[in-house]
Amino acid sequence: MGKTLAEKVWQDHVVVKGEDGAPDLLYIDLQLIHEVTSPQAFDGLRQAGRPLRRRDLTIATEDHNTPTIDIHKPIKDPTSAKQISTLRDNVAEFGVRIHSLGDKEQGIVHIVGPQLGLTMPGITVVCGDSHTSTHGAFGAMAFGIGTSEVEHVMATQTLPLKPFKTMAINVEGELRPGVTAKDIILAVIAKIGTGGGAGYVLEYRGSAIRALSVEGRMTICNMSIEAGARAGMVAPDQTTYDYIKGRDHAPTGDDWNTAVEYWETLRTDDDAVFDAEVSIDANELEPFVTWGTNPGQGVSLSDEIPAPDSFSDPDDRSAAKRALEYMDLAPGTKLKDIRVDTVFIGSCTNSRMEDLRAAADIIRGKKKADGLRVMVVPGSARVRLEAEAEGLDKVFTDFGAEWRFAGCSMCLGMNPDQLQPGERCASTSNRNFEGRQGKGGRTHLVSPLVAAATAIRGTLSSPWDLENQNDQIAKEA
Amino acid sequence: MEKISTLTGPIIPLRYSNVDTDQIIPAKFLKRVTKTGYEDALFHGWRQDPDFILNRPEYANGGILVTGADFGTGSSREHAVWALRDFGITAVLSPRFGEIFKGNSGKQGLLTAQVPEDAIEQLWAAAEAAPGTEITVDLNEKSVVSGELRFGFDIDDYTRWRLREGLDDIALTLQHEDAITEFEKRRPSWMPTTLPAVASDA
Numbered sequence: 001m002g003k004t005l006a007e008k009v010w011q012d013h014v015v016v017k018g019e020d021g022a023p024d025l026l027y028i029d030l031q032l033i034h035e036v037t038s039p040q041a042f043d044g045l046r047q048a049g050r051p052l053r054r055r056d057l058t059i060a061t062e063d064h065n066t067p068t069i070d071i072h073k074p075i076k077d078p079t080s081a082k083q084i085s086t087l088r089d090n091v092a093e094f095g096v097r098i099h100s101l102g103d104k105e106q107g108i109v110h111i112v113g114p115q116l117g118l119t120m121p122g123i124t125v126v127c128g129d130s131h132t133s134t135h136g137a138f139g140a141m142a143f144g145i146g147t148s149e150v151e152h153v154m155a156t157q158t159l160p161l162k163p164f165k166t167m168a169i170n171v172e173g174e175l176r177p178g179v180t181a182k183d184i185i186l187a188v189i190a191k192i193g194t195g196g197g198a199g200y201v202l203e204y205r206g207s208a209i210r211a212l213s214v215e216g217r218m219t220i221c222n223m224s225i226e227a228g229a230r231a232g233m234v235a236p237d238q239t240t241y242d243y244i245k246g247r248d249h250a251p252t253g254d255d256w257n258t259a260v261e262y263w264e265t266l267r268t269d270d271d272a273v274f275d276a277e278v279s280i281d282a283n284e285l286e287p288f289v290t291w292g293t294n295p296g297q298g299v300s301l302s303d304e305i306p307a308p309d310s311f312s313d314p315d316d317r318s319a320a321k322r323a324l325e326y327m328d329l330a331p332g333t334k335l336k337d338i339r340v341d342t343v344f345i346g347s348c349t350n351s352r353m354e355d356l357r358a359a360a361d362i363i364r365g366k367k368k369a370d371g372l373r374v375m376v377v378p379g380s381a382r383v384r385l386e387a388e389a390e391g392l393d394k395v396f397t398d399f400g401a402e403w404r405f406a407g408c409s410m411c412l413g414m415n416p417d418q419l420q421p422g423e424r425c426a427s428t429s430n431r432n433f434e435g436r437q438g439k440g441g442r443t444h445l446v447s448p449l450v451a452a453a454t455a456i457r458g459t460l461s462s463p464w465d466l467e468n469q470n471d472q473i474a475k476e477a
Numbered sequence: 478m479e480k481i482s483t484l485t486g487p488i489i490p491l492r493y494s495n496v497d498t499d500q501i502i503p504a505k506f507l508k509r510v511t512k513t514g515y516e517d518a519l520f521h522g523w524r525q526d527p528d529f530i531l532n533r534p535e536y537a538n539g540g541i542l543v544t545g546a547d548f549g550t551g552s553s554r555e556h557a558v559w560a561l562r563d564f565g566i567t568a569v570l571s572p573r574f575g576e577i578f579k580g581n582s583g584k585q586g587l588l589t590a591q592v593p594e595d596a597i598e599q600l601w602a603a604a605e606a607a608p609g610t611e612i613t614v615d616l617n618e619k620s621v622v623s624g625e626l627r628f629g630f631d632i633d634d635y636t637r638w639r640l641r642e643g644l645d646d647i648a649l650t651l652q653h654e655d656a657i658t659e660f661e662k663r664r665p666s667w668m669p670t671t672l673p674a675v676a677s678d679a
Contacts, residue, residue: 016656
């Protein structure tokens with residue numbers, strides 16, 4: 001019987017095969033580090049007197065706590081400042097490469113790896129951050145780990161792990177204009193639920209996935225964790241190779257040829273069997289939005305808020321009831337009638353060039369809705385520079401948006417970028433949990449296109465609504 | 478890590494499913510650089526409500542948390558486990574756990590026992606009828622017992638073994654150091670290294 005992509009990558013990283021129910025010892029090719037989940041791991045090494053085994057397979061950046069304005073001034077919050085200075089001290093002591101605030105490679109850890117060309121097919125990537133699944137878009141096996149495991153990888157460059165089960169997510173068909181990778185993954189999570197992927201690595205397959213750019217694939221793999229999965233993967237293809245080639249750490253010369261030859265083998269064999277399969281019809285997809293407080297509580301933007309009683313599972317029913325209370329929404333309300341206070345374009349899900357270009361194309365020459373706050377936070381300093389070279393910063397600021405420096409920002413509000421209690425936000429990030437973007441804040445997860453259209457109209461909107469609006473204006477004129 | 482065989486404490490009935498790690502410990506508490514002292518941060522948002530279950534005097538010293546499906550989903554923050562542990566919660570019973578949370582718990586000696594939904598319902602009912610009702614989680618027998626109620630639970634054998642023996646994962650792995658070194662010799666040259674840093678022309 002053939003093997004799946006995930007099984008192939010796993011097999012090629014087994015250092016010691018587990019016997020009698022013991023886990024396999026898996027080699028880790030790349031560990032990414034940031035300030036939040038590493039201090040206790042470095043402490044652990046120090047206490048045990050253990051060295052960092054492979055500093056040449058380790059790289060650090062600062063992202064969760066970093067401010068997105070006035071980055072050249074000292075960080076105001078003393079606990080944030082302490083966490084950043086602790087990271088800098090630790091990497092200096094252990095000899096780890098770091099891209100600090102102000103460096104052009106600084107940014108969200110999952111934007112930095114790919115942009116440097118460190119993320120590539122067939123490698124294993126870990127980080128003390130659940131959105132490490134992002135890197136699976138290249139055909140890497142990439143997953144988030146806890147701080148104890150961060151220390152484990154620092155000390156041994158391996159992790160003891162039981163093989164993951166495999167699930168195929170088949171997305172066939174063609175996305176309509178205005179429908180994006182983000183809508184695919186929100187629809188997948190709504191379909192299988194926040195626990196539906198538990199224990200699995202998801203392989204996204206089908207013509208709609210093949211048609212996506214690597215950046216779109218990253219958006220999808222990024223949110224695999226929101227379906228409970230350990231990892232998400234897309235088989236590498238020419239699109240992947242073209243994205244990697246020429247980047248700082250991409251293989252060159254003979255290494256490039258050897259690598260591509262190997263990457264070409266990283267396809268699920270025709271006779272491989274997945275432990276589970278799910279299908280999504282891309283032709284039918286519409287712009288998607290969440291209405292509740294977990295990422296599985298989502299519907300098409302043209303729908304209404306569902307009634308809790310419409311859920312057959314008692315758990316789902318009570319979760320829906322609680323979510324609607326928190327979100328201050330009534331069943332039957334049209335999603336498009338919901339007014340927002342803030343639009344956030346950013347996060348490791350949607351802050352790459354493609355996302356910024358897409359949003360800019362929608363708003364170019366327009367003004368944001370009255371009273372609305374619009375924040376655009378590029379994923380890395382390099383993305384910010386590239387966007388400025390294309391004049392996107394000007395498009396955003398002319399529109400009335402704030403153009404910020406790179407970081408995790410309002411995705412989780414560890415820095416000052418937070419919602420106020422009761423504020424409602426259309427956000428291109430990945431989690432709509434209670435209080436995620438600030439205590440009492442209410443989050444609707446959307447694509448960059450929906451975020452941009454919402455910023456124009458002030459209510460949850462898709463680009464399709466803008467065309468209608470223009471038609472209306474034309475008729476009236 | 479201390480060896481675990483049985484754990485006894487009051488059932489803390491948390492009638493929620495999908496409790497993500499942002500609820501277990503909000504992000505603002507993740508800025509600390511220590512590994513202990515997180516008891517006040519546990520369920521910080523929900524604890525502002527005086528009626529929240531953890532605010533009841535019966536549970537002031539912790540106990541065994543019995544909760545709905547998909548407990549510990551979301552962020553990888555191990556702080557969630559530290560906060561539960563620091564509050565005095567020694568085991569969590571749920572029909573299903575977030576994967577990273579489950580792994581983190583195993584590393585920190587917090588027992589995560591997978592118990593079927595209907596058993597959870599019965600334990601909730603028992604604890605709500607008589608707050609403070611005790612439960613014993615037996616890792617040797619893979620069972621939970623509370624008065625007349627008795628259920629089996631699932632936990633993977635390797636984690637169970639490590640918890641029973643109180644073993645340090647890193648020390649276990651380093652027994653294979655020769656194999657790791659051998660593996661590294663075979664690592665293809667096209668694979669990435671972060672050093673030396675390649676100068677960018679961007």
